[in-house]
Amino acid sequence: MIEKHKTLDFRTILYLNILLMLFLIFSGKQQVLMLSFLVAILTMLDIREFALTAKLIVGFVLLFVAHYGLDAIYRTIWNSSFILLLEIFIFLAQRIYPFIVLGIVLKRSKTLGEITTALNRLHLHKGIILSLVVMIRYLPAIKDDFHVITEAMRLKGIPISFRYAILHPIKTIEYFIVPMLFRSMKTTEEFSGAALVKGYEFHGTRTSYFDVKMTYKDMAVIIISTSLLTLCAITI
Amino acid sequence: MIDLQNVGFCYEGKERKSIKENSIFISKGEVVVITGESGCGKSTLLRCINGLCPILYEGIPEGEIFISNKKRSEMNIGNISQIVSTVFQNPENQFFTLDVLSDMVFSCENFGIEKEDIVRKLHYVVDLLQIEHFLNKKFSELSGGEKQKIALASALMLETQILLMDEPSANLDYQSIQLLRETILKLKSIGYTILISEHRLYYLKDICDKLFIMADGSVKQRYYGEQLVSLGDRFLHEQGIRGINLFQSDMDSNIHNKAHSPKILLSLQNISFAYDSEKKLLQNINIDIRSGDRIALLGKNGSGKSTLAKIICGLRKENNGQIVFCEKNLPTKNRNLNISYVMQNVDFQIFGCSLYDDLLLGNEKVEQIDVKIKQILAEFNLLNLIDEHPMTLSMGQKQRLIIASSYILEKTISIFDEPTSGLDYRNMKSVCSLINSFTGTKNASIIISHDYEFIMNSCNRVVLLENGRIAEDFPLNNKEQLTKIFKERL
Numbered sequence: 001m002i003e004k005h006k007t008l009d010f011r012t013i014l015y016l017n018i019l020l021m022l023f024l025i026f027s028g029k030q031q032v033l034m035l036s037f038l039v040a041i042l043t044m045l046d047i048r049e050f051a052l053t054a055k056l057i058v059g060f061v062l063l064f065v066a067h068y069g070l071d072a073i074y075r076t077i078w079n080s081s082f083i084l085l086l087e088i089f090i091f092l093a094q095r096i097y098p099f100i101v102l103g104i105v106l107k108r109s110k111t112l113g114e115i116t117t118a119l120n121r122l123h124l125h126k127g128i129i130l131s132l133v134v135m136i137r138y139l140p141a142i143k144d145d146f147h148v149i150t151e152a153m154r155l156k157g158i159p160i161s162f163r164y165a166i167l168h169p170i171k172t173i174e175y176f177i178v179p180m181l182f183r184s185m186k187t188t189e190e191f192s193g194a195a196l197v198k199g200y201e202f203h204g205t206r207t208s209y210f211d212v213k214m215t216y217k218d219m220a221v222i223i224i225s226t227s228l229l230t231l232c233a234i235t236i
Numbered sequence: 237m238i239d240l241q242n243v244g245f246c247y248e249g250k251e252r253k254s255i256k257e258n259s260i261f262i263s264k265g266e267v268v269v270i271t272g273e274s275g276c277g278k279s280t281l282l283r284c285i286n287g288l289c290p291i292l293y294e295g296i297p298e299g300e301i302f303i304s305n306k307k308r309s310e311m312n313i314g315n316i317s318q319i320v321s322t323v324f325q326n327p328e329n330q331f332f333t334l335d336v337l338s339d340m341v342f343s344c345e346n347f348g349i350e351k352e353d354i355v356r357k358l359h360y361v362v363d364l365l366q367i368e369h370f371l372n373k374k375f376s377e378l379s380g381g382e383k384q385k386i387a388l389a390s391a392l393m394l395e396t397q398i399l400l401m402d403e404p405s406a407n408l409d410y411q412s413i414q415l416l417r418e419t420i421l422k423l424k425s426i427g428y429t430i431l432i433s434e435h436r437l438y439y440l441k442d443i444c445d446k447l448f449i450m451a452d453g454s455v456k457q458r459y460y461g462e463q464l465v466s467l468g469d470r471f472l473h474e475q476g477i478r479g480i481n482l483f484q485s486d487m488d489s490n491i492h493n494k495a496h497s498p499k500i501l502l503s504l505q506n507i508s509f510a511y512d513s514e515k516k517l518l519q520n521i522n523i524d525i526r527s528g529d530r531i532a533l534l535g536k537n538g539s540g541k542s543t544l545a546k547i548i549c550g551l552r553k554e555n556n557g558q559i560v561f562c563e564k565n566l567p568t569k570n571r572n573l574n575i576s577y578v579m580q581n582v583d584f585q586i587f588g589c590s591l592y593d594d595l596l597l598g599n600e601k602v603e604q605i606d607v608k609i610k611q612i613l614a615e616f617n618l619l620n621l622i623d624e625h626p627m628t629l630s631m632g633q634k635q636r637l638i639i640a641s642s643y644i645l646e647k648t649i650s651i652f653d654e655p656t657s658g659l660d661y662r663n664m665k666s667v668c669s670l671i672n673s674f675t676g677t678k679n680a681s682i683i684i685s686h687d688y689e690f691i692m693n694s695c696n697r698v699v700l701l702e703n704g705r706i707a708e709d710f711p712l713n714n715k716e717q718l719t720k721i722f723k724e725r726l
Contacts, residue, residue, distance in 0.1 A: 111333050111334070111335055111337070111338035112332060112333035112334060112338060113332075113333055113338035113339075113341060113342055113345060114338070116345075117345065133332065137331075137332060137333070137334065140334075140376075141328075145584075148579070148581075148584050149584055151546075151551050152579065152584045152585045152587075153587070154550075154551060154572065155549065155551070155572050155576070155577050155585070156585065156587060156597060156598045156641075157572065157573075157597075157598030157599075158587065158597065158598060174587075175587050178586075178587065178627075179583060179584050179585075179586065179587070182583050182627050183581075183583060183584070186583075187329055189292075190324060190326060190329035190330070191329050191330075192292055193283075193288050193292055193322075193324065194324060194329065194330040194331075194332070195332070196287075196288060196291065196292055196313050196317070197286055197287075197288070197313070197317045197321070197322045198317070198332070198342060198343040198346060198390075199314055199317055199318075199343050199346035199347045199394075200346055201313060201314060202314040202317075202346050202347050202348070203314070204347065204348040205348050206345055206346060206348060207344075207345050207348050207349060207350060207351060207354070208345055208351070209337075209338075209341035209344070209345060209351055209354045209355075209358075210338070
């Protein structure tokens with residue numbers, strides 16, 4: 001049978017998400033941003049995706065280069081609001097980047113079974129857990145459905161363009177939403193049936209095949225990242 | 237093992253009972269198949285046994301069901317699920333997770349089974365179905381048949397002795413159905429009691445001990461053991477049911493290309509296509525599509541059938557080659573004006589709030605459109621539904637609506653992607669009539685299908701795609717060549 005390499009627990013990654021979000025909202029310091037990225041990239045190293053880690057580091061460095069490059073252009077060559085707009089875009093991208101890294105870590109290292117067990121241990125309401133699980137499970141399917149609908153629109157001769165969407169917003173939404181809703185109704189019905197026969201409503205304590213527990217590594221990551229980010233935000 | 241006594245069910249809000257007065261007894265170790273036309277109540281009967289009726293699908297139940305001598309009405313769905321497992325039609329929507337291993341253990345985790353016991357069950361099921369090589373795979377890497385096998389494996393994890401299967405072959409190709417057949421055979425040999433609701437009977441004829449035919453919500457006919465072998469296809473067809481002897485299906489002699497001097501409508505010349513630069517999906521495809529052609533486009537999963545169809549109707553652009561229509565190169569963006577495409581899931585292709593609106597959409601500039609829409613709806617027996625919402629139509633009516641739309645623009649070629657998956661014989665014949673009426677002697681149809689019986693009833697030419705190339709292209713004059721392709725190359 002398959003033995004998985006023990007990576008950081010889902011709850012640790014969830015905690016890091018909240019921690020980074022708070023610090024990146026309340027502190028504008030570049031050092032906090034860099035430390036946030038460092039924390040995120042360490043979780044990536046923990047799942048042993050070294051090639052991807054290298055690519056993500058290059059991406060982050062490029063965003064920094066773009067940020068300072070645009071700043072230099074604005075101050076010396078071209079004093080335009082367009083450059084400012086691009087700078088805002090880069091600023092936002094830099095702040096979203098650590099969350100993308102954490103998202104990839106989750107996607108690559110955690111199964112939905114592990115996530116369900118971890119959420120159960122947080123004593124969240126079953127309804128909330130089921131909503132989260134269904135959302136994660138069906139995001140890829142929604143993307144596929146969206147693609148099929150755009151193809152069907154093209155076959156029907158319905159224009160798919162930014163201009164059409166601006167001029168006819170209600171119609172555009174209708175064309176996308178109506179088939180998607182009917183599709184979702186059927187999917188939800190089938191999914192609920194499968195959930196019931198697989199014991200989702202069973203009133204007992206859920207067990208887990210996978211090792212879902214907080215280890216010393218998790219505690220160390222939580223304590224060190226919280227302390228360092230706090231220190232960084234207060235002192236530097 | 238399962239004892240149904242006068243079982244009936246009426247869905248909430250419906251005046252008519254979906255099933256009524258059903259009394260069936262299934263002994264331990266039997267494989268029982270329930271068949272009948274769409275809407276006859278097969279799925280409802282299974283839902284009554286596994287408890288989804290009335291727990292998920294609300295309504296009024298009648299009669300009593302005993303499962304392993306326990307009254308079903310006194311059990312909750314959790315208790316029922318521990319003695320009865322269910323496999324549904326669509327494998328996609330019965331997986332909770334995105335990878336095989338975590339889905340297989342999911343139900344055991346929900347029922348609070350200890351890890352050591354889960355590991356033991358996992359070993360048992362993996363050995364039984366020989367699926368160890370799938371364990372670390374994601375569902376996106378599996379074929380339809382493999383997914384259905386994993387769905388079965390997940391159901392077996394609870395070690396119930398009873399297995400219900402609701403049209404398990406509906407979305408599968410020929411080889412995947414053979415795989416399913418082998419799996420069911422194996423489960424039967426070790427004593428599982430299996431109840432299958434199914435349209436396709438051919439793969440079950442040597443396995444099933446009892447065949448029940450349902451009509452209007454009740455089991456009307458019962459056949460046991462030896463009797464099954466003597467059942468003729470004609471007898472089943474008369475009742476709207478698929479044949480039991482697949483490769484004995486007769487060809488429809490009316491569908492041979494009757495165009496007096498078939499002219500080339502569309503010519504695919506050296507079409508090549510690749511999603512990535514390393515592997516070409518299609519290479520130098522050359523086909524002349526003539527008036528009166530009803531082409532069965534065959535090939536294994538992933539052989540590029542759908543991609544080729546999408547290139548023909550302009551949803552994908554070829555990397556090399558060209559498509560010639562009426563002796564002129566037909567650019568990608570104009571292809572949908574001449575070629576229609578009926579998707580496997582027609583729900584995605586309906587955009588209007590009424591049948592009239594749906595046909596008007598995209599055709600606003602056509603002269604006398606109002607008269608034309610009414611004429612065409614009358615031709616397709618849909619005029620009385622002109623103001624209805626298209627989503628209230630049956631699948632066959634939706635297919636007709638999409639073809640009606642292509643009539644307005646006088647499209648000459650229509651592509652159908654798996655139009656008969658999950659259809660009974662009567663509805664399959666309706667699709668054959670639709671293709672027949674569209675094609676006639678002036679137009680042409682291309683049909684992607686894994687349905688042998690349907691191909692024999694609707695096509696007059698076969699094109700086989702293999703390794704990105706056209707491996708066979710022949711008129712369907714006799715069934716031997718097609719049978720050989722189904723058995724050896726699909």
